[in-house]
Amino acid sequence: MPGGRCFVICLLLVVVVGVCNGHDFISPPTTVKARENNTVLLPCYLNTLSNDEAYAVSIKWFKEHDLLADSANDSVVPPERHTLWQNGSLQIVSVKPMDTGEYTCEIERPEPWGAIRQRHAIEVLHAPSVEPFPPNGFLEVKLGEEARMSCKGGGVPYPIIKWYFQGEELKLLDHRELLKFTASDRLLAGKYSCEAFNGVGEPARTEISLNIIFPPEILTSRSWIHTAPGLRAQLECKISADPQATVTWLKGEIQVPLDNRVVSLVDGDKYTLLIRNVQRSDFGIYTCRANNELGQGEVQIQLSGVPNPGVFKKTGDKNLNAKTSYLLIWEVDSYTPIIEYNLWFRPYRPKSGLNKPGWTKLTIPTEHSLGPVFSKSYTIKGLKEKSIYEALLVSRNRYGWSKPSPILRFATAGAEVNEELMTTVQMITQDNMIPLDLSSSASSILSFKNYLLCLVSVFYNSLKYK
Incomplete structure (x- = not known):
């Protein structure tokens, strides 16, 4: 007997498991995607093994956890647009977005089977929508602060979000709702827009204007x-x-x-x-x-009032055969007559470092001219053959000495040169500085001091506001 009872119980378990594994309903669980105003029929058909098998006692339908219909209880009235048919299926006409959700069919059966359930879902497709944040579509942050803006998507299916800046799509790693970044550059200010797309109707789009406030920048x-x-x-x-x-x-x-x-x-x-x-x-x-x-x-x-820096002019073919001399020509802009020039020159040694040759100074008188452009030429003699030199010029009027001219590199006949080497260069390193003779007047010293102060100030501000 104990063995026989065990056999019967085990057999019943096998039958119950077999029924629960797919022999209860004719149709499988399904998700119905329907456009708004369509009609949807959710099945709930019991798969009976024979005509003599017991029938269902009642059929109930739930949306999420809310009871919609009960075939055994007339007091439960299906909502408007919902119909429970005799075969157990639930029909919803003219579906709305509010009908989206999970539906459960529950069948009560007589002993020994009990209740069984099957779940379906409805997705009512409708066009996408977006809600911007900030809601007014305007965001203002300080330069260097974090900018945070978002587009909350809506619609079924849930839309894909794309971001654009000034009409150009932003190449992001994902389709995110939240966009955040550091407003490190004023050029990041402008119109940002997001687009929601889900394949139903037209994409939805909204704009957010970003304004970046900043302290004064001066040029x-x-x-x-x-x-x-x-x-x-x-x-x-x-x-x-x-x-x-x-x-x-x-x-x-x-x-x-x-x-x-x-x-x-x-x-x-x-x-x-x-x-x-x-x-x-x-x-x-x-x-x-x-x-x-x-x-x-x-x-x-x-x-x-001091003169503008001098500018060396090209001498063309005038120095082609000059072995030990070189003709220099320059111009200086000055509203006040030039009194004298200081011409500085030295051999060019690109790799000599701190041991570069010293400068030689020549004081050159000016010639009478009405200005405001003063021209002068001078031939430097006693140079070495096949050698490269560099020169610069300062000039003085009644208000003091000018700033040094750009350095000119020149060569005597036969020297090996290239175009890049012979380009004039500004005095930008301490190694290029020269001991300018500014002792001719107190005003000259003051003028040059003001010039140095100005250079330091301009350099400081260029770093500060870069």
Whole structure:
């Protein structure tokens, strides 16, 4: 008997497991994708093994956990647009997005089988939508801060999100809703847009405008301006700032007094200090200073009466056969007559490091000229054959010495040279500096001191606002 009972129980378990493994329903669980206003029929057909087998006691339908219909309870009325048919299927007409969800068919059967369940799902397809954040479509951050914007997608199926900046698609690693980055450059400001696409209807699109606020950034095209008494001078600086900056012109640390002769002008982002009928007292270093709530920026401009740096001119074929001499020709712009020139030259030694040859100075008198362009030629004699030299020039007028000219490299006949080597170069290294003789007047020393101060100031500001 114990063995027989065990056999019967095991047999019943096999039958029950077999029924639960797929012999209860004719149709498998399914997900129905339907467009809005279509009709959907969800099946719930019991797979009976024979006509003599017991029938279902009742059929119930649930959406998620809410009871929709019960064939054994007339008090449960199916919602509008829902119909429970005698064969157990549930019909929904004119489906809406709200009908999207999971549906469960539950069949109550007499003993010994009990209840069985089958799940279906409905996805009501509808066009995509997007909701931007910030909701007003405008985001403002400080330069260097993190910018965070997002597009919340909607629609069935859930849409793919693409991002664009100024109309160009951003190549991101995934289709993310949240876009975040460091606003490290003002060029990142502009219109960002996101597009939601799910294959149903037209894509949805919205825009977010990003504004990056920043402290003043100042540039000037001329940090040194040559002029003379009686002339007109314009000092200009270009300012970018958000919020808008308040701009002040100073000479030294004193604000420039404005009147009919000295006028401050504004044209868009260009700020100009116009000095009519320049006086000698106007010479000096001016500061264009801008302030807003995020910070301050400034740039310095020197107004001077000393000559412009000289420029060496090409001599063409005049030095082709010059073995031990070389003809130099230069021009200097100066509103005031040139008094004298200092011409410095030395052999060129590219690899000699700190042991480069010393400079030789020649003081060359000027010739009478009306200006403002002063020209001069001079032949350096006693040079070595087949050798390369470098030279530079400074010039003096009544207001002092000019800044050094760019270094000119030249060669006597027969020297091996290349075009790149012979290009004029600026004095940009300490090794190129020369002991300029500025002892001719106190004003000359002061002028050169102001020049050095201006160079340091301009270099500092170029690093500060780069």
